[in-house]
Amino acid sequence: MILLVPADPLRPRRPDEHFAPEAAAARAAGLDVAVVDHDAVARGGDVRRAVASVSGSGAAIYRGWMLSGGRYTALAEALAARGVVLRTSAEQYRRAHELPGWYAALESVTPPSAWTVGPARTDFDRARAQLGTGPAVLRDYTKSMKHYWDEAAFIPDLCDGEFAWKVATRFLELREDDFAGGFVLRRFEQFTSAEVRTWWVDGVCILVGPHPDTPDDAPPVEVDLTSVVPLIAGLGLPFVTVDLALRTDGVWRVIELGDGQVSDRPASVEPQAMIAALLPGSP
Incomplete structure (x- = not known):
């Protein structure tokens, strides 16, 4: 499997500083790492050139800055032309990335x-x-x-x-x-806790941690995922994050679902833990 990360704008052969720890953890775990020109992809530039440094073939996971559904599709197509297939398809990315794609499945647990x-x-x-x-x-x-x-x-x-x-x-x-x-x-619903970010691979929760906006705030009580687990599994999405908060009545509510590839990792979550969960055969 290949981990794809944005290139450093000033040093285009190196990973962007924000994603360098994950790139290093991936290499240590034996994964191939390649960089893509995120800015070129995001602004509708030459996507083939943006992925020119990606070598090899097989499955890949992107860990980078947010892309629109259309730009992610362009990235997926350019990679496929090189024999690299993103683990998350363009249709799956849009379903996770855009609220109308996931809302119906989670309507009972979200505002x-x-x-x-x-x-x-x-x-x-x-x-x-x-x-x-x-x-x-x-x-x-x-x-x-x-x-x-x-x-x-x-x-x-x-x-x-x-x-x-x-x-x-x-x-x-x-x-x-x-x-x-x-x-x-x-x-609008009233919540009594900071948001908690949970990470899911193939419908299984593999990490629970703080939200990037509040990296030092631990959940006040254990997060109860009982009502959420079958709903997330039913979406059939390979890699997503689910942000939850505790409502005033003591019920955990889903605030957001997002594609895990473009969800920020708080500094308090070790990159090695995320990479380990993404390895083939995990969770």
Whole structure:
């Protein structure tokens, strides 16, 4: 198996500094490591040139910066032309990476949601009416702007259409060309813990740790995955992360599911542990 990581922009033959520890752990475990020009792939450049340094053939896993579904497809196709097949197909990547791809399977364990196709105001208002009343959190198919909570994420009352659209407009301004798919409105729920990031390979949880935004915050109690395990396994996805938080009523809720290849690893999770879980035959 080959581990693919982004190249360092200043030293293109070396792994990007952020992913260098995982590259080193992969080499120590006996895996081949190759670099790709992430920037060229992400901006729609010459993808064949971006993967020119990838040699060998067989299965590969990408560990790198986020890519849109379309750009991941281009990467997969360019690699396939060289005899390298990503363990996560383009269809599987999009299903994990975009909320509409996984929401139906996890609807019972995640906040109720409604979404649009595109950024039109009429479609936004339709989704707002579909979700009902009360507070909500805004995002697009792949990302929220939670660090701009008051101005581009939190909607105190879905009934206030003008204020809700003001938040949506600011969200669009901040996301710019990275706006993905459409608006997603999620019912606001109160949580009593920091988010926990869990890592899954072929439907089996292989790591439980903090979220990258709060790397030093351990879960207040043991994470109960009982209700989640069959749902994640049912998705049939090879490598994903699931972020959970403890609601005020003591129930663990899914905040996000993402493709594991582009999910950030908090510094408190050792790269060796992740690489070991990704080895052929694991978990």
